[in-house]
Amino acid sequence: MKHLTSEEFRKVWSDFWESKQHINLPEVSLIADKESTALFNVAGMQPLIPYLMGKEHPLGKRIFNIQKCIRTVDIAEVGDSSHLTFFEMMGNWSLGEYFKKEAVGWSWEFLTKYLEMDPRKIAVTVFAGDENAPRDEETAIYWKECFEQAKIPANISYLPAKNNRRSPGPVGPCGPDTEIFYRVGESEFPPDESTVENDEDNWLEIWNNVFMEYYRDES
Numbered sequence: 486m487k488h489l490t491s492e493e494f495r496k497v498w499s500d501f502w503e504s505k506q507h508i509n510l511p512e513v514s515l516i517a518d519k520e521s522t523a524l525f526n527v528a529g530m531q532p533l534i535p536y537l538m539g540k541e542h543p544l545g546k547r548i549f550n551i552q553k554c555i556r557t558v559d560i561a562e563v564g565d566s567s568h569l570t571f572f573e574m575m576g577n578w579s580l581g582e583y584f585k586k587e588a589v590g591w592s593w594e595f596l597t598k599y600l601e602m603d604p605r606k607i608a609v610t611v612f613a614g615d616e617n618a619p620r621d622e623e624t625a626i627y628w629k630e631c632f633e634q635a636k637i638p639a640n641i642s643y644l645p646a647k648n649n650r651r652s653p654g655p656v657g658p659c660g661p662d663t664e665i666f667y668r669v670g671e672s673e674f675p676p677d678e679s680t681v682e683n684d685e686d687n688w689l690e691i692w693n694n695v696f697m698e699y700y701r702d703e704s
Contacts, residue, residue: 612661
């Protein structure tokens with residue numbers, strides 16, 4: 486895996502998404518705008534919520550950003566090995582253009598080709614489905630293709646809504662997500678039976694693709 490400074494990492498991120506015809510969205514203030522119900526920007530998606538709901542963005546349909554965040558939603562977990570109060574969240578956004586296939590493939594490409602992460606140390610999770618939405622088999626298929634190309638078994642866990650479903654609030658766009666994890670256990674490579682579902686302490690989440698394909702109303 487490549488070892489990069491923060492500035493080098495920002496450049497690699499920007500260069501990658503520009504090569505995929507994405508436009509850089511300049512970061513907004515750490516203080517949330519007057520239309521938001523939050524005091525601070527807690528995620529890179531927060532400034533984009535109106536556009537995720539269908540409003541046309543002046544920069545187009547493919548956007549990436551690096552947004553400073555105060556992560557108040559994780560405040561109870563701050564102080565462990567992976568949760569911080571303040572950090573910069575990197576994101577790529579498709580506003581009604583590409584979807585699961587491209588998002589999964591480009592995530593894999595960035596991690597394994599641009600950052601040179603060993604695919605044997607990568608595991609993913611997808612939504613297991615419930616009474617509100619079906620199991621996300623489509624995303625799992627695209628992940629299996631990535632692992633097959635690397636000629637290794639697919640390390641995929643199907644997890645419930647509390648792990649793999651996201652919404653910016655009680656009402657609004659929402660949908661399943663797929664999360665990517667990197668091996669941080671004592672052994673260099675995970676045992677064959679190690680997955681995020683049964684061995685979570687030895688895996689660190691490094692990426693989250695959210696697919697806002699539903700809208701939740703008051704009922």
